[in-house]
């Protein structure tokens with residue numbers, strides 16, 4: 001029996017991350033709907049998708065059978081427009097990281113709630129524009145940082161919030177991806193890109209969300225020569241440093257190292273490590289020490305992973321006989337759909353009040369993504385300047401909100417972003 005309330009969903013981009021997380025989420029809600037006392041019973045059909053060529057959408061439709069609703073598939077220049085014309089209440093954007101802004105702007109301008117893959121956008125100017133449209137049209141603009149829902153990171157944040165771990169001083173994070181990511185998976189869009197924007201951003205957000213404080217300084221460097229030419233604009237690996245300042249005047253610095261050229265057969269597959277040092281403690285996290293190491297002749301490490309992350313997203317045979325793909329990577333998406341359902345169908349307060357309440361959730365609201373986007377914009381500018389023959393630049397985020405690039409030897413600094421004056425019309 002179907003529910004009387006419906007949220008019609010759209011999807012832009014159906015690549016690797018769609019298959020790992022959005023697909024299981026949409027298939028689950030297709031079958032079970034969503035229920036909460038706060039908003040009742042809701043059907044969530046995927047009604048339309050927009051992709052670059054339409055091929056992956058077709059392949060998925062054939063594979064999925066009755067596990068998903070009959071969705072329409074659009075591609076080409078006006079794909080997102082035609083998807084919107086199908087009448088969608090919310091849509092998810094999972095296109096390559098430098099192609100989030102266009103579809104998100106189009107959706108928000110049409111009054112559609114939006115969820116964007118990390119990093120939300122690459123420039124603060126774009127963030128301002130999306131926030132303006134979301135406010136004007138009374139819809140949610142949210143971003144997915146699923147690592148915030150990793151149980152280990154939740155525990156870290158709980159210990160910080162409860163004052164058990166006191167005052168972070170410094171730390172490092174490292175995330176190493178295999179060569180197949182840069183070499184085949186992302187070959188279509190990797191030119192001119194870097195692994196910091198793509199994955200270091202997970203840790204930028206984790207640091208920003210967990211420890212708070214004001215981001216002041218961004219430094220970045222990296223290596224080239226494997227994915228592209230040694231003097232080109234495509235980066236193999238990157239090392240980023242962020243400095244934060246806290247209300248008590250003390251500072252902390254964080255180093256984040258990322259790569260997408262690690263050998264395909266290295267044991268971690270995607271290896272993640274963090275260490276945060278506090279006044280009174282140290283937090284060490286390592287994906288390979290989380291517990292499981294699997295060897296199967298002929299299958300690990302390439303077809304099956306040696307060190308499985310069963311928390312992020314994995315297919316399980318549940319004890320009650322059902323098969324389900326679940327984990328925090330899927331949970332974070334379902335949570336967004338619940339937030340949309342609460343805004344649209346909630347039984348308490350007015351829609352406006354519910355909208356404001358959900359906008360106040362800083363873990364995923366675009367309004368709380370400012371420092372993360374500033375870091376990404378800074379990193380991109382530093383790497384671009386480096387590739388143009390001027391390494392070692394530094395970006396500072398001023399208290400005024402200005403983002404300023406300082407290049408050694410340059411006569412003048414470059415303002416990358418200056419906060420706009422509030423527009424009376426909005």
Ligand SMILES: NC(=O)c1ccc[n+]([C@@H]2O[C@H](COP(=O)([O-])OP(=O)(O)OC[C@H]3O[C@@H](n4cnc5c(N)ncnc54)[C@H](O)[C@@H]3O)[C@@H](O)[C@H]2O)c1
Pocket residue numbers: 012013014015016017018050051052053054056079094095096097099117118119146185186198
């Ligand atoms: N949260 C994570 O851990 C995680 C992991 C992987 C990727 N991602 C993010 O997801 C996004 C997509 O990554 P992916 O791994 O799925 O990439 P992918 O290359 O596998 O897939 C990209 C998809 O976008 C579509 N596309 C490209 N340009 C488009 C356009 N202009 N309009 C409509 N569709 C377009 C392609 O057709 C394809 O379906 C990126 O932002 C990436 O940072 C997140």
